[in-house]
Amino acid sequence: MHQWASLAAAAALLANGAVAQFNMLRFACSQLVVDRVDPLVNPGMRYTPHLHQIVGGNSFNLTMTPVEYDLAKRSTCTSCSFKQDKSNYWTAVMFFKHKNGSYHRVPQVGNGGPQGQLINNGGLDVYYIPSGRVTAFAPGFRMLAGEAANTDDSKVPRGNICHRCWTSTNENQFVGGAPCTGSDTVGIPQDPSCKMIRQTIIFPACWDGQNLDTPDHKSHVAYGKGSGATGGGSCPSTHPVKLPQVMYEIMWDVSAFADRSMWPESGPAFIYSMNLGGSAAHGDYLFGWEGDTLQRAMDNGCNLNADCPSAGLTAQKPEEYNACTIQQQAPEPVDGWLASMPMGEMAVRA
Numbered sequence: 001m002h003q004w005a006s007l008a009a010a011a012a013l014l015a016n017g018a019v020a021q022f023n024m025l026r027f028a029c030s031q032l033v034v035d036r037v038d039p040l041v042n043p044g045m046r047y048t049p050h051l052h053q054i055v056g057g058n059s060f061n062l063t064m065t066p067v068e069y070d071l072a073k074r075s076t077c078t079s080c081s082f083k084q085d086k087s088n089y090w091t092a093v094m095f096f097k098h099k100n101g102s103y104h105r106v107p108q109v110g111n112g113g114p115q116g117q118l119i120n121n122g123g124l125d126v127y128y129i130p131s132g133r134v135t136a137f138a139p140g141f142r143m144l145a146g147e148a149a150n151t152d153d154s155k156v157p158r159g160n161i162c163h164r165c166w167t168s169t170n171e172n173q174f175v176g177g178a179p180c181t182g183s184d185t186v187g188i189p190q191d192p193s194c195k196m197i198r199q200t201i202i203f204p205a206c207w208d209g210q211n212l213d214t215p216d217h218k219s220h221v222a223y224g225k226g227s228g229a230t231g232g233g234s235c236p237s238t239h240p241v242k243l244p245q246v247m248y249e250i251m252w253d254v255s256a257f258a259d260r261s262m263w264p265e266s267g268p269a270f271i272y273s274m275n276l277g278g279s280a281a282h283g284d285y286l287f288g289w290e291g292d293t294l295q296r297a298m299d300n301g302c303n304l305n306a307d308c309p310s311a312g313l314t315a316q317k318p319e320e321y322n323a324c325t326i327q328q329q330a331p332e333p334v335d336g337w338l339a340s341m342p343m344g345e346m347a348v349r350a
């Protein structure tokens with residue numbers, strides 16, 4: 001069960017000479033909706049500049065004003081494993097570009113690996129990785145990792161946002177080492193031999209201790225000295241409060257697009273919904289755990305996606321969290337072959 005944690009600990013050993021075994025939360029979140037809505041970057045806007053895939057509590061809405069809009073109270077279900085987690089998590093969507101000019105959304109599947117299979121209906125997997133004593137997020141907290149308009153791979157630390165080519169069709173066939181190490185790349189692999197592409201987004205784990213948000217949704221948090229999924233490392237004096245390290249993992253199933261004859265003559269076959277590559281990958285996070293359940297989960301060493309009575313955590317069955325979905329608030333087709341990506345004329349540059 002702890003093989004990957006050992007890998008992470010080994011990476012921490014290389015980085016700072018200390019070995020720490022730790023438990024962490026690791027759980028599935030199925031698709032709540034695929035929609036052009038973004039209450040963090042574009043509150044109130046319908047048909048945001050690009051399409052997102054969203055998971056978590058069903059109170060997800062166009063406008064979610066910090067504190068005032070209480071996700072935990074308003075949500076009546078969550079598409080994530082733990083019943084107590086009404087947070088919202090979202091990212092851009094990956095598209096395959098056919099050489100005939102049509103686009104197809106790349107499906108997302110569950111994640112396997114040495115820590116056990118997670119069962120998803122679309123969506124992504126979420127990790128909360130503590131290192132030492134951590135302070136859970138406060139109600140109303142939100143943040144953004146990555147930059148949706150970035151076109152320069154060299155501006156992205158590969159230890160935080162990365163992609164891995166998964167050459168096995170079996171997601172339980174673990175490929176490679178700890179996240180964002182080895183041959184992982186900032187760009188999206190463009191290789192027909194990849195059966196899946198795993199995207200990892202690691203959030204900053206250091207907080208200024210004061211602001212629930214800032215205008216850029218980033219300045220209130222900072223990355224620590226660590227790299228990769230090791231809990232974040234020590235925090236800078238400007239952002240001294242150690243948070244749980246939030247990590248998203250998305251398994252993009254590209255196996256239906258392996259036929260090279262469908263690929264564009266030039267340029268990438270796989271792109272994100274901004275019509276940009278991996279350097280523009282980003283993740284949005286709105287904290288919404290009930291009461292102090294996340295703090296207690298961290299304090300009590302709750303592990304993976306199992307029930308954790310000491311923290312009041314209950315793990316739902318896949319059929320329960322899969323049943324939590326909402327309607328698009330910006331209705332448009334997002335499935336099948338599309339003549340254009342859902343952005344076009346209605347796009348407003350973020």
Ligand SMILES: *[C@@H]1O[C@H](CO)[C@@H](O)[C@H](O)[C@H]1NC(C)=O
Binds near residue numbers: 058059060061062074
């Ligand atoms: C979304 O916000 C609108 C307007 O404030 C509100 O009427 C609606 O009930 C909200 N939807 C959900 C799912 O909370």
Ligand SMILES: *[C@@H]1O[C@H](CO)[C@@H](O)[C@H](O)[C@H]1NC(C)=O
Binds near residue numbers: 102
């Ligand atoms: C492109 O190819 C796909 C797959 O064969 C097809 O469904 C779609 O209609 C084609 N689009 C155009 C514009 O010909």
